[in-house]
Amino acid sequence: xxxxxxxxxxxxxxxxxxxxxxxxxxxxxxxxxxxxxxxxxxxxxxxxxxxxxxxxxxxxxxxxxxxxxxxxxxxxxxxxxxxxxxxxxxxxxxxxxxxxxxx
Amino acid sequence: xxxxxxxxxxxxxxxxxxxxxxxxxxxxxxxxxxxxxxxxxxxxxxxxxxxxxxxxxxxxxxxxxxxxxxxxxxxxxxxxxxxxxxxxxxxxxxxxxxxxxxxxxxxxxxxxxxxxxxxxxxxxxxxxxxxxxxxxxxxxxxxxxxxxxxxxxxxxxxxxxxxxxxxxxxxxxxxxxxxxxxxxxxxxxxxxxxxxxxxxxxxxxxxxxxxxxxxxxxxxxxxxxxxxxxxxx
Numbered sequence: 001x002x003x004x005x006x007x008x009x010x011x012x013x014x015x016x017x018x019x020x021x022x023x024x025x026x027x028x029x030x031x032x033x034x035x036x037x038x039x040x041x042x043x044x045x046x047x048x049x050x051x052x053x054x055x056x057x058x059x060x061x062x063x064x065x066x067x068x069x070x071x072x073x074x075x076x077x078x079x080x081x082x083x084x085x086x087x088x089x090x091x092x093x094x095x096x097x098x099x100x101x102x103x
Numbered sequence: 104x105x106x107x108x109x110x111x112x113x114x115x116x117x118x119x120x121x122x123x124x125x126x127x128x129x130x131x132x133x134x135x136x137x138x139x140x141x142x143x144x145x146x147x148x149x150x151x152x153x154x155x156x157x158x159x160x161x162x163x164x165x166x167x168x169x170x171x172x173x174x175x176x177x178x179x180x181x182x183x184x185x186x187x188x189x190x191x192x193x194x195x196x197x198x199x200x201x202x203x204x205x206x207x208x209x210x211x212x213x214x215x216x217x218x219x220x221x222x223x224x225x226x227x228x229x230x231x232x233x234x235x236x237x238x239x240x241x242x243x244x245x246x247x248x249x250x251x252x253x254x255x256x257x258x259x260x261x262x263x264x265x266x267x268x269x270x271x272x273x274x275x276x277x278x279x280x281x282x283x284x285x286x287x288x289x290x291x292x293x294x295x296x297x298x299x300x301x302x303x304x305x306x307x308x309x310x311x312x313x314x315x316x317x318x319x320x321x322x323x324x325x326x327x328x329x330x331x332x333x334x335x336x
């Protein structure tokens with residue numbers, strides 16, 4: 001398989017995630033777009049681990065990807081807890097309206 | 104691939120025109136995943152976006168299978184599709200996500216974020232094709248037992264730290280989202296009904312009635328006056 005295909009898929013996912021973070025107004029939509037970016041990073045890690053394996057450290061790309069996967073899942077959990085708290089205090093998850101600390 | 108003794112500058116030059124079955128599968132998975140990701144960010148209905156996210160994450164798991172990471176593919180399906188998307192759907196439910204199409208999104212409009220996203224896409228695509236366009240990945244499956252040998256021997260300490268980190272994140276999420284008294288849109292009458300007030304006539308040791316000078320709290324400074332009545336426990 002050509003090495004640029006999974007990397008290109010990761011680039012597409014990452015850029016779509018960037019677009020989603022910048023353009024969506026619902027806080028949970030922003031979290032979903034961040035998840036897309038994280039998925040792109042994990043694909044990159046596994047792909048680079050397959051392109052250039054290191055003999056002294058076996059499968060280090062996949063192990064690194066496993067850690068990023070677990071940390072991403074924890075981040076979504078805490079992010080959703082924060083969004084729930086925001087909703088409970090303001091009855092809205094619109095991030096454009098959460099601007100009390102703006103100048 | 105290259106014949107022995109033949110000097111080639113690009114050993115894979117004879118089959119860069121021919122796409123193997125893995126190439127075709129990878130392209131198919133990438134098209135499906137890319138299309139699903141686009142629909143995630145462009146869909147007007149947030150619940151539809153969450154369901155398109157399922158397709159995108161499943162295509163990511165397919166990519167892992169094509170790269171030979173079988174354990175990671177299954178972990179991706181279990182963790183992301185099975186838990187994270189369900190968590191997102193619960194979050195959508197608890198924040199009263201609108202059923203049906205949402206109105207116009209952010210103030211800058213739908214076309215302005217295309218500038219950074221499109222620029223990033225152009226730069227990264229160019230870099231990927233120029234640097235990695237000639238390399239090939241051989242599909243060698245990494246067995247879960249081999250991965251386990253590495254994780255539990257070489258990476259045992261980071262693995263334990265990861266377990267600890269997940270526990271802390273779980274407890275932290277519970278603490279953050281816990282419903283405290285006195286917050287939220289619940290009106291004041293419901294708060295009084297939820298817990299007994301201190302104006303009961305039943306005496307209890309150690310409990311001072313309001314108006315009797317506040318709480319005799321153990322104060323480190325000791326120089327402050329009586330605590331006002333509005334301060335609750």
